[in-house]
Amino acid sequence: MRAKTDHEIRDPIHIFVHMNSDERRVLDSRPVQRLRHIHQLGMTNLIYPGATHSRFEHAIGTMEVASRIYDIVTDEKNRRSNFSISGTFDREYWKRVVRIAALLHDIGHPPFSHASEHLFKPEWDHERMTSEIIRSGCLDHLCKDLKVHVDDVALLAVGPGREKKGVVSNLKAILSEIVISDSFGADRIDYLLRDSYHSGVAYGRFDHYRLIETLRILPKEYEGSDEPALGVESGGLQSAEALLLARYFMFSQLYFHPIRRIYDIHLTDFLHAILPGGTFPTDIDEYICLTDNEIMTEMYRAYRDPEHPAHEHATRIMERKHFKMLYSRNPIDSAKAPEAGKAIFDAACDHFGKENVRYDIHVQKGSDVTFPVLEMDDRVLASRDISEVLGKLPVVKIETVYIEPGLEEDAKDWLHREQEGIIEAKVLRK
Amino acid sequence: MSIVSKEAIILKLVERLRHHGSWCGETHVQKGTYLLQEMMKVPIGFDFILYKHGPFSFDLKDELTEMRADFLLGWQERPDPYRDSLVVAPLGEGLLHMESSGVKRYEGQIEFIAEIINNKGIKDLEKIATAFYVRNTCGKISLDDQAKKLHEFKPHITEEEARQAVREIDGIVGTVSRMG
Numbered sequence: 001m002r003a004k005t006d007h008e009i010r011d012p013i014h015i016f017v018h019m020n021s022d023e024r025r026v027l028d029s030r031p032v033q034r035l036r037h038i039h040q041l042g043m044t045n046l047i048y049p050g051a052t053h054s055r056f057e058h059a060i061g062t063m064e065v066a067s068r069i070y071d072i073v074t075d076e077k078n079r080r081s082n083f084s085i086s087g088t089f090d091r092e093y094w095k096r097v098v099r100i101a102a103l104l105h106d107i108g109h110p111p112f113s114h115a116s117e118h119l120f121k122p123e124w125d126h127e128r129m130t131s132e133i134i135r136s137g138c139l140d141h142l143c144k145d146l147k148v149h150v151d152d153v154a155l156l157a158v159g160p161g162r163e164k165k166g167v168v169s170n171l172k173a174i175l176s177e178i179v180i181s182d183s184f185g186a187d188r189i190d191y192l193l194r195d196s197y198h199s200g201v202a203y204g205r206f207d208h209y210r211l212i213e214t215l216r217i218l219p220k221e222y223e224g225s226d227e228p229a230l231g232v233e234s235g236g237l238q239s240a241e242a243l244l245l246a247r248y249f250m251f252s253q254l255y256f257h258p259i260r261r262i263y264d265i266h267l268t269d270f271l272h273a274i275l276p277g278g279t280f281p282t283d284i285d286e287y288i289c290l291t292d293n294e295i296m297t298e299m300y301r302a303y304r305d306p307e308h309p310a311h312e313h314a315t316r317i318m319e320r321k322h323f324k325m326l327y328s329r330n331p332i333d334s335a336k337a338p339e340a341g342k343a344i345f346d347a348a349c350d351h352f353g354k355e356n357v358r359y360d361i362h363v364q365k366g367s368d369v370t371f372p373v374l375e376m377d378d379r380v381l382a383s384r385d386i387s388e389v390l391g392k393l394p395v396v397k398i399e400t401v402y403i404e405p406g407l408e409e410d411a412k413d414w415l416h417r418e419q420e421g422i423i424e425a426k427v428l429r430k
Numbered sequence: 431m432s433i434v435s436k437e438a439i440i441l442k443l444v445e446r447l448r449h450h451g452s453w454c455g456e457t458h459v460q461k462g463t464y465l466l467q468e469m470m471k472v473p474i475g476f477d478f479i480l481y482k483h484g485p486f487s488f489d490l491k492d493e494l495t496e497m498r499a500d501f502l503l504g505w506q507e508r509p510d511p512y513r514d515s516l517v518v519a520p521l522g523e524g525l526l527h528m529e530s531s532g533v534k535r536y537e538g539q540i541e542f543i544a545e546i547i548n549n550k551g552i553k554d555l556e557k558i559a560t561a562f563y564v565r566n567t568c569g570k571i572s573l574d575d576q577a578k579k580l581h582e583f584k585p586h587i588t589e590e591e592a593r594q595a596v597r598e599i600d601g602i603v604g605t606v607s608r609m610g
Contacts, residue, residue: 161481162488223553226586227586334501338500338525363492364495365492391505395498
């Protein structure tokens with residue numbers, strides 16, 4: 001019997017994902033297998049118990065979605081814009097690159113994904129780590145077997161913004177959009193659907209079948225430019241709106257959930273206490289040995305041992321004694337003083353002691369809602385100009401001050417008395 | 431440069447672009463900031479690569495998003511056929527006032543760039559910003575070779591359009607060096 005060359009994987013979102021034997025060798029490599037042990041949503045399962053899924057299944061799902069998008073937008077009958085810089089476009093080569101880049105796009109994530117991102121050394125982040133691992137001995141020979149250039153894979157996996165390479169051709173810009181773009185990247189499509197499915201938060205759903213079928217590479221004629229970008233046929237505009245709304249709701253309801261965020265902070269405190277120098281290693285062999293499992297083992301040890309330097313942080317997580325929310329950003333205070341939250345944090349630290357207060361600030365990045373839309377009469381218009389929805393989508397920003405649970409009542413009384421004065425001192429006046 | 435100082439310079443650029451009647455979309459701010467930083471040597475400290483419509487900074491894009499979240503910048507809807515426009519929000523005016531002495535130092539440079547780009551459409555912005563990128567990064571090569579390089583980087587810009595853009599930038603750079 002001949003060895004099987006086409007492999008299929010069952011997936012709760014995309015049902016079946018297919019890959020060939022060369023791709024499967026990449027899937028079986030250490031850096032990709034490691035993702036089985038990295039929770040996609042960090043410690044979110046402490047609030048949404050179903051959210052125990054891993055980066056591994058997201059990586060496979062992203063590869064599948066990227067592949068579907070690629071097939072649609074590079075199909076000759078769907079191509080309206082010549083997006084190749086050199087005139088020749090090797091469709092089979094770039095398909096291999098897109099699929100592998102999508103599979104590898106998250107391999108640099110630290111334990112518990114984004115939750116511990118702050119613990120990289122200066123100049124490092126998970127995207128740089130992804131790029132370094134792709135170029136390392138763990139994967140570069142597998143890329144050679146696949147006949148793909150490792151620099152092409154790295155560029156598409158982390159995007160031109162992270163690679164900081166001087167010149168990005170139109171072709172590579174479009175292909176990186178397919179994997180990780182702000183609007184319709186395969187990464188975004190998969191994580192919204194998958195996180196929604198596992199967490200039980202329905203907001204993340206949208207008609208991705210319709211959206212993918214209608215994606216096109218289009219020139220931005222509405223800007224008087226022929227530069228190509230990833231856009232949609234007019235029939236897909238509502239699906240595109242649904243995706244961007246889904247993202248807005250998922251950020252405001254799930255990813256930025258204040259209790260989820262405080263567990264991230266407690267986890268960061270714990271990791272800071274147990275990692276040598278308080279940061280992740282940058283040696284690749286050392287780094288890929290670190291998964292959620294090693295961290296949880298150490299956390300149990302710290303929890304049981306009152307002498308352990310991270311005992312207090314471990315106990316907060318194990319016994320769910322997280323800090324309580326004292327103040328959260330609101331439009332009224334922010335419209336008076338953008339730094340209101342930071343001012344309250346500083347004042348609370350002065351009053352209650354730094355060790356009893358925590359501060360969290362985060363902005364939803366990549367909120368691009370302008371993309372080309374191909375109208376029935378063959379004009380290309382800007383999504384913002386024809387959608388009643390997109391221009392009104394707010395940017396989600398959170399800013400939260402937390403207090404040690406034993407001080408919660410005192411702190412609330414204190415804030416009630418002092419809040420107005422603290423914010424008034426920071427008001428920007430014309 | 432502190433984040434607040436950077437934000438004040440961006441706000442001033444938006445204010446001056448609008449004063450000159452510019453549509454003032456995000457591309458105007460991207461290319462204006464690039465020229466301010468690289469041509470006029472205002473030390474704003476963004477990383478630019480050649481990407482969408484020429485030189486593009488992902489950091490600046492994130493900064494503009496954050497400034498909208500902080501109510502420093504806003505979108506102004508405009509009726510057809512005009513496109514939505516970035517405006518300095520009331521809180522942004524407050525920040526500009528607070529940082530007025532720091533911004534004053536760069537007012538001449540900001541005004542110069544606002545005068546050059548305010549009435550340009552996206553394609554023209556892309557052409558001149560990319561032409562300056564080529565001049566700035568490709569070493570000492572002739573104007574003709576600069577045009578060829580521009581066309582190579584951005585094939586949707588014709589060679590003739592590239593030559594015009596390179597000549598325009600050559601004139602602007604000449605003016606800047608005469609200004610000292």
